[in-house]
Amino acid sequence: MDDLSYVGKSVPRKDGPTKVSGSAEYTVDVSLPGMLCGKVLRSPHPHARIVSIDTSGAERLRGVKAVVTAKDSLKIKHGFVQTSRYPADQYPIAVDRVRHVGEEIAGVAATDESTADEALSLIKVEYELLPAVFDPEEAMKPDAPEIHPSHPKVPEPFRNIGGKTQTSWGDVEKAFEQCHLVREDRFVTHLRTHAYMEPQAIVASYDHSGKLNVWLSSMGTFLKRAKLANTLGLPYGNVRVLKTYVGGAFGGKIDLFNHEYIASLLSMKCHLPVRIVYSREEVFKGARHAQPLIVELKTGVTRDGTILAHQVRTINDSGAYRGSGVVVIFLAWGFLMAPYKIPNLKYEGYSVYTNNLVRCPQRGHGAPAMRFAVESQFDMIAEQLNMDPLEIRLKNARRPGDILPNEDFVKNFGLVQSLDGVARRTNFVEKYRKAQGERKNGSKIKRGVGIGTCSYFGGSLIYPNGSSVIVKLNDDGGVSLVTGAVDMGQGAETVLSQIVAEEMSVPVEDIQVYAADTETTTVDIGSWISGLTWVTGNAAKKAAENAMKKLLQVAAEELDAHPSELEAKNKEIFVKHAPDRKISYKDVIAASIQKKRGDSIIGEGHFRTMKDEPTHPSLATTHGRWTENYSSYAQVAEVEVDTETGMMKVLKVTTAHDCGFPFNPMLVEGQIDGQVSMGQGHVLYEEVLADKGAVINPSFLEYRIPCALDMVETDYVDVITEEYKKGEHFDTKEVGEGYVAGTIAAVANALYNATGVRLNQTPFYPHRIIEALERMEKEKKA
Amino acid sequence: MEKKSKRLISLFVNDQEYEIATYPNRTLLEVLREDLSMKGAKEACDDGVCGACTVLMDGTPVRSCLLLAVEAQGRKITTIEGLSRGEKLHPIQQAFLDYGAVQCGYCTPGMVLTAKALLDLKAKPTDEEILTAISGNFCRCTGYNKILKAISSVDADGQGGH
Numbered sequence: 012m013d014d015l016s017y018v019g020k021s022v023p024r025k026d027g028p029t030k031v032s033g034s035a036e037y038t039v040d041v042s043l044p045g046m047l048c049g050k051v052l053r054s055p056h057p058h059a060r061i062v063s064i065d066t067s068g069a070e071r072l073r074g075v076k077a078v079v080t081a082k083d084s085l086k087i088k089h090g091f092v093q094t095s096r097y098p099a100d101q102y103p104i105a106v107d108r109v110r111h112v113g114e115e116i117a118g119v120a121a122t123d124e125s126t127a128d129e130a131l132s133l134i135k136v137e138y139e140l141l142p143a144v145f146d147p148e149e150a151m152k153p154d155a156p157e158i159h160p161s162h163p164k165v166p167e168p169f170r171n172i173g174g175k176t177q178t179s180w181g182d183v184e185k186a187f188e189q190c191h192l193v194r195e196d197r198f199v200t201h202l203r204t205h206a207y208m209e210p211q212a213i214v215a216s217y218d219h220s221g222k223l224n225v226w227l228s229s230m231g232t233f234l235k236r237a238k239l240a241n242t243l244g245l246p247y248g249n250v251r252v253l254k255t256y257v258g259g260a261f262g263g264k265i266d267l268f269n270h271e272y273i274a275s276l277l278s279m280k281c282h283l284p285v286r287i288v289y290s291r292e293e294v295f296k297g298a299r300h301a302q303p304l305i306v307e308l309k310t311g312v313t314r315d316g317t318i319l320a321h322q323v324r325t326i327n328d329s330g331a332y333r334g335s336g337v338v339v340i341f342l343a344w345g346f347l348m349a350p351y352k353i354p355n356l357k358y359e360g361y362s363v364y365t366n367n368l369v370r371c372p373q374r375g376h377g378a379p380a381m382r383f384a385v386e387s388q389f390d391m392i393a394e395q396l397n398m399d400p401l402e403i404r405l406k407n408a409r410r411p412g413d414i415l416p417n418e419d420f421v422k423n424f425g426l427v428q429s430l431d432g433v434a435r436r437t438n439f440v441e442k443y444r445k446a447q448g449e450r451k452n453g454s455k456i457k458r459g460v461g462i463g464t465c466s467y468f469g470g471s472l473i474y475p476n477g478s479s480v481i482v483k484l485n486d487d488g489g490v491s492l493v494t495g496a497v498d499m500g501q502g503a504e505t506v507l508s509q510i511v512a513e514e515m516s517v518p519v520e521d522i523q524v525y526a527a528d529t530e531t532t533t534v535d536i537g538s539w540i541s542g543l544t545w546v547t548g549n550a551a552k553k554a555a556e557n558a559m560k561k562l563l564q565v566a567a568e569e570l571d572a573h574p575s576e577l578e579a580k581n582k583e584i585f586v587k588h589a590p591d592r593k594i595s596y597k598d599v600i601a602a603s604i605q606k607k608r609g610d611s612i613i614g615e616g617h618f619r620t621m622k623d624e625p626t627h628p629s630l631a632t633t634h635g636r637w638t639e640n641y642s643s644y645a646q647v648a649e650v651e652v653d654t655e656t657g658m659m660k661v662l663k664v665t666t667a668h669d670c671g672f673p674f675n676p677m678l679v680e681g682q683i684d685g686q687v688s689m690g691q692g693h694v695l696y697e698e699v700l701a702d703k704g705a706v707i708n709p710s711f712l713e714y715r716i717p718c719a720l721d722m723v724e725t726d727y728v729d730v731i732t733e734e735y736k737k738g739e740h741f742d743t744k745e746v747g748e749g750y751v752a753g754t755i756a757a758v759a760n761a762l763y764n765a766t767g768v769r770l771n772q773t774p775f776y777p778h779r780i781i782e783a784l785e786r787m788e789k790e791k792k793a
Numbered sequence: 794m795e796k797k798s799k800r801l802i803s804l805f806v807n808d809q810e811y812e813i814a815t816y817p818n819r820t821l822l823e824v825l826r827e828d829l830s831m832k833g834a835k836e837a838c839d840d841g842v843c844g845a846c847t848v849l850m851d852g853t854p855v856r857s858c859l860l861l862a863v864e865a866q867g868r869k870i871t872t873i874e875g876l877s878r879g880e881k882l883h884p885i886q887q888a889f890l891d892y893g894a895v896q897c898g899y900c901t902p903g904m905v906l907t908a909k910a911l912l913d914l915k916a917k918p919t920d921e922e923i924l925t926a927i928s929g930n931f932c933r934c935t936g937y938n939k940i941l942k943a944i945s946s947v948d949a950d951g952q953g954g955h
Contacts, residue, residue, distance in 0.1 A: 023890045030898030031886035031905060033833020033873030040832040206933050208837045208845060208899040258835070258899030259933050291838045500897030500934050677893040681935055685896065688936030711842040711931065719924040722937040 017512040018735050021677035022519055025505045026256070026498060035256040038212040038228045039288050046214065047076055049274050049287040050127040052117040052134050053297055054109035057366035057704035058143035058156065061107050061116065061136060068133035069119055074126035077281035078134070079273060080117045081106040085244045091266045091335045091371065096631055097174055100159060101332040101369070103242045103272035109138075110158055110331035111366050112705040113297040118273035120285045143366035144171075145704055147305070147328040150365045158331060158364040164631070171364040173329050174337030176344055178633040180416055181355030183311075186320035190311030194392055197307050198384035199772045202699040204300040205373055206692075206716045209258020210291060211298050215274040216284035221245075223275055225252045230265045231537025233475050233495055236529045238267035243275055247529075254527035257499035261689070262372035262748075263299065264499070265539045266335070270297075295709030300699050301373030302339040303328050304380035308388055316396050316403040320355035323347060325381075327362045330369040335376070336362035341630045342377035346752070347385060348416055349466035349641055350426055351407040356416070358633075366704045372539070374689065378465055378752035383694075383773065386463045386756035390763060399443060400462050400760065401434050404645070408464075411732075417628060419468075419637050422742070423732035425669025426464065426643035432728040433462070433645040433667035442649070446764045457652045458662075459765025463756025466643040467749035470542015470620045472627040477619030478547040479533035480554040482511055484562070484612040488582040488596030489521040495535025496547050497527045501747055502678040503543050507551045509674060513737060514555035515562075516579040517596075541745035542620065544674055545640060549618035549740060556738060558614025562596065565603045565612075569594050642744035644668040644730075646687075648757035652765045654784055657777030661691045661758055666750060667728035671743030672735050682747045684725050690754030692717045698774055802866050806831070807875025813862070821865045822846045822857035825872060833873035833902040837931075844930030847903030848872045854907045854929075873902035876909065884947050885909055892943035896934030904930045908944045920945065 029035040066078045081104050090099035105116045117134050121127035142156035149155055151169040161172040187193050213227040223245060229235050232252040240250045257264065270287050278285040289298065309322040325343050329336025340360030348356065393403040408426040415421060434440060439460055446459040481493040492511050496503040504524040512519045525532055536546045563574040566584040570577070570592050578587050585593035603610050620638055628635030649663045664687045673679040696715055700708045708714050733742045755773070763769045768783040799814045806829065813828050825831045825848070834857050837845035841859040848857045849871040876883045885908050888894070895901050904927060911918055911926040918926070923944050924937070932940060 021893070023893075024895060026898070027890040027895055028882065030895050030901050031873075031882060031889050032877055033831075033902040035898055036832075037835070037899065039835065040826075208843065208897065208931065208933055209835070210837065257897060258837075259897040261933070291840070502896070677939075681893050681896055681939060684936035684938045685934045686936075689933070710840050711838045712840050716931060716933060717936070718929070718931060719927045719937045719940070722924060722941065725936065725938050 015513060015735060017509045017519055018674055019672070020675065022505060022509055022675055024502055025508050025524060037209055037258050038214065038226050038255045039209060041214045041226045041255060043214065043216055043284040046284040046286050047120040047122060048124045048127045049118060049120045049277050049285040050131050051115050051270050051273055051287065052131050054105065054112060054114040054116055056109060056138055056140055057112050058141040058158065059109050059138040060141060061105060061109065062139050063137045064117060065135040066117060068135070069130040072126065072130050072133060074122040075119060075130045076122070076283055077120040077277045078117065078130065079276045079280055080104065083276055083280060085242070087242045087244065089238055089242050089267050090333050092333060092337055092630065096164065097333060097337050103267070103269050111368055113368060114331065115269040115273060118277050120277040120281060143704060145365050145367055147326050147363035147365055150363050151361070158366060173333045173362040173364050174340065174630065176340045176360040176630060176633060177358065178344060179357040181320065183320045183322050183355045183357045186355040187311045190319050191314040192392060192395060193309065193311040194388060195309040196388050196391070197305065197771060198387065200304050200380040200383060201773050202300055202303045203373065203693045203697050204699050204714070205261040205263035207259035207261055207263055210289040210294050211268065211270065212288040213271045213274045214284055214286045215278040217275070217278040217282055219282060221249055223250045223279065225250065225275065226255050227252065227271055228255065228257050228264055230260045230497055230499055230539040232497060232527045232529050233534050234265065234537055235267065237474065239271065239275060242267065242272055251530040257497060260499045261374045262376060262539070265537070266371060291711060292709045295699065295714065296706045299334060299369050299371035302335065302370045302377065304339065304343060304377065306380055306384035308384050310388055310392065312392055316393065316398050316406050318351060318353055318407050321347065321353050322357045325360040327360065328365050328367060329362045330365060330367040332369045333362065334369040335372050336370055337630055339377040341633060343381045344633055345468060345637065346378040346381040346465065350409060350464055350643060352409055367701065374686065375748045375751045378467065378749050379693065379755050382463060382465050382752035382756045383759055387759050387769065387771070390760045391769065399440050401430060401440055404430055404462065404464060417633060417635065417637055419641070421641045424641060424643055425730040425732045426466065426645065428730045429643055429645040429667035429669055430464070432730055433647050433665055436726065436728050437647045437665045439647050443764055450767055455653060455655050457654055457765040458650065459761045460647055460649050461757045461760025461762070461764055462645060462647050463753040463760065464643070464645045465749040465752040466641050467541060467745040468638040469640045469642065469745040470536065470546040471540050471638050472620055472624060473540055475534050475536060477617060478535045478550040479615065479617045480547065480550040481533055482554045482558045482614045484558060484596065484600050486597065486600055488600065489523065490515060490517050491523050491525060492551065493525045493532050494547060494551065495527060495529070495532045496543055497538045499538050501538065501682065502675060503538060505678065506544050506674045507547060510548050510551045511555045514552055515559055517582055521582070541748050545743050546618050546620060548743070550616045552741065553616025553618065554614040556614070557616055558612055561612045561614070562599055566594050566599045569599065569602050640671060640742050640744045642670050642746065642749065644750065644753055646750065646753035646757045648754060648761045650758060650761040650765055652762060652780065654766060657780035659695060659762060659775060659780060661723045663724040663726065664754055664757065665726040665728065667730055668746065669730040669732050669744065670746035671733040672731060672741065673729065674743065679746050680727055683727060683750050686750035687723050687725055687754050688717050690751040691721065691723050691758070693751065694755040694758045694773055695775055800863065802863055804862065804865055804870060805868065806870040807872060815862055817861065817863050819862050820858055821848070821860045821862045824862040825857060831872050831874045835899055835902065837899065844903045844907065845900050847906050847930060849906050849910055852910060852913060854910045871906065873906060876905065885912065885944070888943040888946050892939050892946060894935060894940040894943035900930055900932045904932065904940060912947055
């Protein structure tokens, strides 16, 4: 790997200079002549029938250019999942019923913000209130208010079931009988949010030619285009989503959101550009947050800690529409089965409608909840068996070459190396034992360590399923890289440039990236299923190889040599055994244009996960392959707990990561740091609170995210399991999502190690820690 | 809604004077972004909590979303657009690139300006002083680790370096 010049190096970000100088244009910065301010009227009720909507007052107001309701819409439903089992279930603007506080009922576009606000206040909506339910287990009861009919293929007499995932292998009942120890525990995770710094934002501009131009803050412009075109009844080619910089997403900016549809509809009605930018309050009250999950986990092990069986039931509160609820109950199964061997399994997951806000993916999408549950229970079992937490994990971790129950192949799976690596780096076992010994020593401040692990799929088949990349040679030998990839901060444009630079022997600074524009760039899988570096990266590699082949062919003719005798370096091609015989790319391109009838040399490349799989695995049965690459990692958290106040601090998180091959170590570290920080916030204090479906802490004053003084020290152990070779296909793995899960699990176990407090419910508020300590004290006395 | 009449105000931004007719209830952030097209300062929380709208007023970081434009008259305002000199990035900006302190970049302008104010006051701050200074600038991407490294790498003489 020493001969690599760009890949595997900490190349600074391509978009860095524009970002540090303040000139990077985000959606909130887009300004068009005549642009109007768009606003959305939202339901104040969690569940109601819309009797009537009177917009006449708003329409008469001076400065109002358009008002839209469902009357202006084609009433085509959309959904995060749209399959025959799970058809779309949400109107992009409410038709006759609202099912959550904040549901979009009407939109206005006016010349300024205060006029738009006034127009909203003039819209009269008559509601007939319906009973509502906010707890998923309440919503499942036979007498619960019906939000949507229960899914026809779910046999149980539950209400409000949006979907179910069910799978099993082996014989769990028989296995439990053979177990030395069987534990049943219930874990509850809470409603967290992404807290992307740039709010939801869109500028939609429909022109007289019938073209809708859209700038929006997203994770995949091609997916947005498809869903906008479908709901608006426009051909895909008439909807152009243009590139803007994205001020963070973390899962929260995929799928179509109703305000995006409404902005587009408003612009189509008045033929003027319409901008909708959420206030932070609106983000909290109206945007989608993450997926809370209940995990009921029964596990049986042998005397030596070998897992024989898991029986698992998960319940997801999907909110008022399906959103990604039916995905999270599938993914939670995946994050259960990937890292550790499970000979017998029975899994069922329910996604339940409630009158809460709709949910969407968030970094990890099911992994944080599932790994918190499993890893917490691992430590409980280990303690009962008198094992240490490392030992039980090493015993059960999948090994390289294992075949997963879904027939995926984990190949060079690095979990054992990660566990070993992180334990060695942190002296984990020693620190763990020391903290155990000091738990009862009378000191008020306790320290502890905990371990957590996760494994993650990458680049699975979800629309648009694959990526295409084009590289164009410029006359001077520089390269234009054309890709649909969205760089939302993770560094997609930089990594793709590194790959093209490596394959074409062109410096990274000579590569210009044209990205994320649905009209002028190529289709891309998107930045939302942890597969961009692998999927789009391989497409970029193929495109670069394709262009290089043409370059070398022309150069061979010019140098009177065979292409195999040639080598490229820094935009020059020379004969290997006679380096004096050389030609610049510039001259090769000129020769190609002259002698090949104008061929200026363009390379194209395409890539998709798994060539033999027609589609993604079944969300209902889990059958079907998922991906070809599984990352794995182990993290150790070191915490300090003040047993008088219940305040807990995460001091340090050490991460041993098998992300395959780190294309840009600096960016890899950045992803891990960000996830450690987010995991810390989520497990300690971040929670979206709601009263009867209405968010009651809708600001950064009341929903606290980690600030610099909360910074967690981070350390990394590289477990490199793949390599990059010029001219060959490469494999690499996820690094941007699952570390939130590992961090949360590690912190939960560190809390126990420090204090003996085992919390089965997140977040770990000080009062929960204090209450648990008091309970322990009482039990001791009794 | 009743509209107040506009007032002519004079702002001194990045060493240049601007005369602007504006309503007195508009914030400095609105005037910078909408009237002067300086869009580096961002709105992200509306509460003065997150620091994305940070600019310097007489060298001190202020929340431009909480400050009325009329209040900034007669003061020296520095925005991110005024930090680099021609082609050359300011050493703090360069350090942010070199150390991977930028991801989505939305908080970066405010963060860099807060760092500048700190380093102008104290050439070699401790880690604790840096973290305290930037504790009012939220970043969701980086966990602050690389931002800390970037700021502490900037040389005492302001030349930047590793």
